[in-house]
Amino acid sequence: RLPLPWPRFQHTLWQANRLALDGRFDQARAAYGQAARQARHLGGEETAVVATGRLLLSYCAGRMEGAGPLIGAIQCVNPSLAHAARVLHLSVLGRRMEARVLAAEGWRAPACDWSPLSTTCLQGAAQAAVGDAPACRDTYSALLPYSGRILTGLGRAMAGPVDWYLALLASAMGDHLRAAEHLSALEQTAERTGLTWWRHRARTAGWTVRRPLRIPHRPAGSAARGRRRADAPPARPFVMPHGSSPRAGPVAIVRGPVRRPARHDQSIRRRIMNHPESGRGGASPRPTVATAAVRRP
Numbered sequence: 568r569l570p571l572p573w574p575r576f577q578h579t580l581w582q583a584n585r586l587a588l589d590g591r592f593d594q595a596r597a598a599y600g601q602a603a604r605q606a607r608h609l610g611g612e613e614t615a616v617v618a619t620g621r622l623l624l625s626y627c628a629g630r631m632e633g634a635g636p637l638i639g640a641i642q643c644v645n646p647s648l649a650h651a652a653r654v655l656h657l658s659v660l661g662r663r664m665e666a667r668v669l670a671a672e673g674w675r676a677p678a679c680d681w682s683p684l685s686t687t688c689l690q691g692a693a694q695a696a697v698g699d700a701p702a703c704r705d706t707y708s709a710l711l712p713y714s715g716r717i718l719t720g721l722g723r724a725m726a727g728p729v730d731w732y733l734a735l736l737a738s739a740m741g742d743h744l745r746a747a748e749h750l751s752a753l754e755q756t757a758e759r760t761g762l763t764w765w766r767h768r769a770r771t772a773g774w775t776v777r778r779p780l781r782i783p784h785r786p787a788g789s790a791a792r793g794r795r796r797a798d799a800p801p802a803r804p805f806v807m808p809h810g811s812s813p814r815a816g817p818v819a820i821v822r823g824p825v826r827r828p829a830r831h832d833q834s835i836r837r838r839i840m841n842h843p844e845s846g847r848g849g850a851s852p853r854p855t856v857a858t859a860a861v862r863r864p
Contacts, residue, residue, distance in 0.1 A: 576605045576613065583620060584725040588717070590764025592628040599624065615644040619724045622652055623685060626692065627727055631659045647675035648686040654693040663697070670697045684710075684718050685726040692732060695739035707736040714749070715756055728753050728765055734772065747773060 583598035599621050606613035618640035625634045634656050642649045650669070657666035670693065677686035691706040710729055718726040726732075730753035737746035750773040757766035 572605065572609055576602060576609060579605060580616070580620060580723050583624075584719055584723070587620075587624045587627060587725050588719070588727065588762060588765075590762075592624065595624055596621075612644055615641050616723050619645060619648065619682065620720075622648070623689065623720070623724050623726055626652070626655065626689065627725070631655050645678050645680070645682065645686065647677050648682065648689060650675055651686065651690040651693040655689070655696055658693075658696040667697050670694070670699055670702075674699075674702055681721045682724050684713065684729075685720045685724045688718060688726040688729065688732045691736050695735040698739060700740055703736045703739045707733060707740070710736070715752060717756070717760070717762075728756055728762075730756065731765070731769070734769075 579598060579602040583595050583602055586592075586595035586598055599617055602620075603614065603617045606617050618637050622634055622637040622641065625631055625637065631652070634652060638649050638652045638656060641652075650672075651674070654666045654670050657663070657669065674690055674694070677683040677690070687706060687709055691703070691710060694702040694706055710733055713729045714733060715730065717728050720726060730749040734746040734749035734753065737743070737749060750769045753769040754766055754773065757763070757769060
């Protein structure tokens with residue numbers, strides 16, 4: 568390590584990017600803070616370089632809701648990256664209509680500097696967030712030759728593995744099989760290079776993409792809708808809460824035709840005629856008498 572301002576600044580940026588790539592975001596923020604203090608003594612565009620690294624760190628860490636000041640810091644230096652970051656920022660805040668209006672203005676070409684691929688990756692994430700399918704196809708074609716690689720922005724702005732953004736774009740286009748393939752490739756790359764955080768991220772996202780289809784339990788077709796399962800319990804008769812009289816118990820109303828012998832019907836009629844409320848002995852008859860009532864035991 569040389570005790571010179573510029574090499575020290577470059578080394579600090581490299582450390583911050585390496586920590587961010589490992590998923591150690593708190594330590595990466597501290598390193599970027601140290602780089603920002605060093606950039607003040609250098610002048611020029613180095614402050615914007617640090618802001619660019621912090622912006623990509625915010626995206627990888629999932630904290631784009633607080634990236635507003637960083638977007639403003641790079642607006643003049645990298646307008647294409649600032650535009651994509653603004654779309655992501657609005658989407659995370661839930662202002663999706665504003666994000667779509669901003670995206671409808673068009674996606675600007677990445678600047679020809681040290682961060683064109685990192686800018687293209689962030690543009691792809693923004694296009695997937697707003698569902699711009701034509702732009703997703705173009706960006707997917709532009710990034711596909713870099714599948715299996717990791718973008719570090721020359722040690723200044725770490726965007727991470729390209730397969731992550733390819734998976735986002737493929738999923739936004741509705742090609743979930745290809746998205747799963749990119750996530751599998753990302754998992755293998757992270758396993759080979761020791762990037763445990765990206766491996767876990769790819770594996771978790773892969774489980775979401777590879778969810779099994781929900782198979783309906785009921786067979787298709789109108790004939791199967793009214794068919795009852797063979798092992799289903801028999802339908803219980805509807806039981807009224809009270810009987811036909813205060814002295815009677817609950818009555819079961821049997822649905823459907825009931826066939827009984829004539830002797831049984833005569834026995835029921837005699838019971839009804841001898842009932843205290845049947846009208847004999849001066850009692851007023853009930854308004855309605857069930858013709859087929861069976862007292863439950």
